[in-house]
Amino acid sequence: MNLGTRVGLKLGKATRDAFGEALRDLGREFPDVVVVDGDVSNSTRTEWFAKEFPDRFFNVGIAESNLVGVASGLAASGKIPVAASFACFLLCNAFDQIRMSVAFPRLNVKLVGSHAGISIGEDGPSQMGIEDVALACALPGLAVLVPADEHATRSATRAMILHEGPTYLRLGRPPVPVVYDESFEFVIGKAYQLRAGHDVTLVANGIMVAAALDAAEELAGRGIQARVLDMPTVKPIDEEALVAAARETGGIVVAEEHLHYGGLGSVVAMTVARRYPCPMAFVDLDDTYAESGAPDDLLRAYGLTAERIVEAAESVVARR
Structure with missing residues (x-):
């Protein structure tokens, strides 16, 4: 990877x-x-x-x-x-x-x-x-x-x-x-802020957390400061972390290695729409199955990359 x-x-x-x-x-x-x-x-x-x-x-x-x-x-x-x-x-x-x-x-x-x-x-x-x-x-x-x-x-x-x-x-x-060190304590229902930012929030879990951190670094070079939230509990979701992100950064991008419907993006969108609506974008598998291939090749082919997160973040910032 x-x-x-x-x-x-x-x-x-x-x-x-x-x-x-x-x-x-x-x-x-x-x-x-x-x-x-x-x-x-x-x-x-x-x-x-x-x-x-x-x-x-x-x-x-x-x-x-x-x-x-x-x-x-x-x-x-x-x-x-x-x-x-x-x-x-x-x-x-x-x-x-x-x-x-x-x-x-x-x-x-x-x-x-x-x-x-x-x-x-x-x-x-x-x-x-x-x-x-x-x-x-x-x-x-x-x-x-x-x-x-x-x-x-x-x-x-x-x-x-x-x-x-x-x-x-x-x-x-x-x-x-490796994102965390050995002292990390997982609490069910809690999000973890890995990077501060005020222009947009990148919410991710699983392998897409590293990609979100990568994207945030690239965005910083373009003058966009992205907050990065690891959301390892999809249910129950950390609503307060999402409300704070929407209120303080004005936009959210969700990245996950899952189909477009019903996963982390859907849960985040429901929460934000109900609590504090803001512009959003989603980086995921869309509405398709994949194929056989090398892991890195598949992630690139289906857009599960830092580059795609950067594009989505820039589109969200433009809509704020």
């Missing part, structure tokens, strides 16, 4: 790797944590938990609906189940089971979708979870988390385990730039 070069961000671990490490460590601390996986533990990195706690790990095979059912039963029995698979398999294949067996009874199931977005690369569109945030946000009571880097992911995994209620954690396949 070539994101974040202008601001000198170092390339760190993939968020799925950070999750796997954090989950294994949390298993030592929380004996009620159990893991259910859909035969992809070598990809979701739950295999690291399985090696240390084999009696607390359950591989249900390629059967995501059954995976969710098993997880809900474990939650009803007082365990803290982490149900992991690829984001598209978990949210798309098993949506009805998540709806009826997790969200409706509000059971304490921790859903984890790895390999989200088009940055999985060569695996192609059948395995790209690009609708997952919209599906997760549609379910009442479900918290939706999209951390930006390895340190945020480790802390988000702990926050997910401690949170009482159903949660969805979105993870990626490729290594990503």
Whole structure:
């Protein structure tokens, strides 16, 4: 990944790797944590938990609906189940089971979708979870988390385990730039300002946070001071941070590795329209599926870049 070069961000671990490490460590601390996986533990990195706690790990095979059912039963029995698979398999294949067996009874199931977005690369569109945030946000009571880097992911995994209620954690396949340090504390429902600015606000999550920081640096060279907000919790959204951004900077650009409808941009737009309307623009996948290719090539081809964020910010500033 070539994101974040202008601001000198170092390339760190993939968020799925950070999750796997954090989950294994949390298993030592929380004996009620159990893991259910859909035969992809070598990809979701739950295999690291399985090696240390084999009696607390359950591989249900390629059967995501059954995976969710098993997880809900474990939650009803007082365990803290982490149900992991690829984001598209978990949210798309098993949506009805998540709806009826997790969200409706509000059971304490921790859903984890790895390999989200088009940055999985060569695996192609059948395995790209690009609708997952919209599906997760549609379910009442479900918290939706999209951390930006390895340190945020480790802390988000702990926050997910401690949170009482159903949660969805979105993870990626490729290594990503390091935005935070090891002291970072993830708080569900909180936005994090990474750069000050008064001309426009760039709101992003996941891999697009590094791209937003990159864009802000380029904008500064053009005389535009952009505030950068990492919004790692899509639901519940940090409304006050968005209202302050709209009021103090007069315009917002939202960047996400997701389809145009139903994701972070939709949630931000609903909040801003209701609380403090301002000009907005959106950098996302629009209304299309992607294709197979190298991750960086796909991100460029579909406009998930700092350059596209710069263009969107300049258009917003012009409309203020």
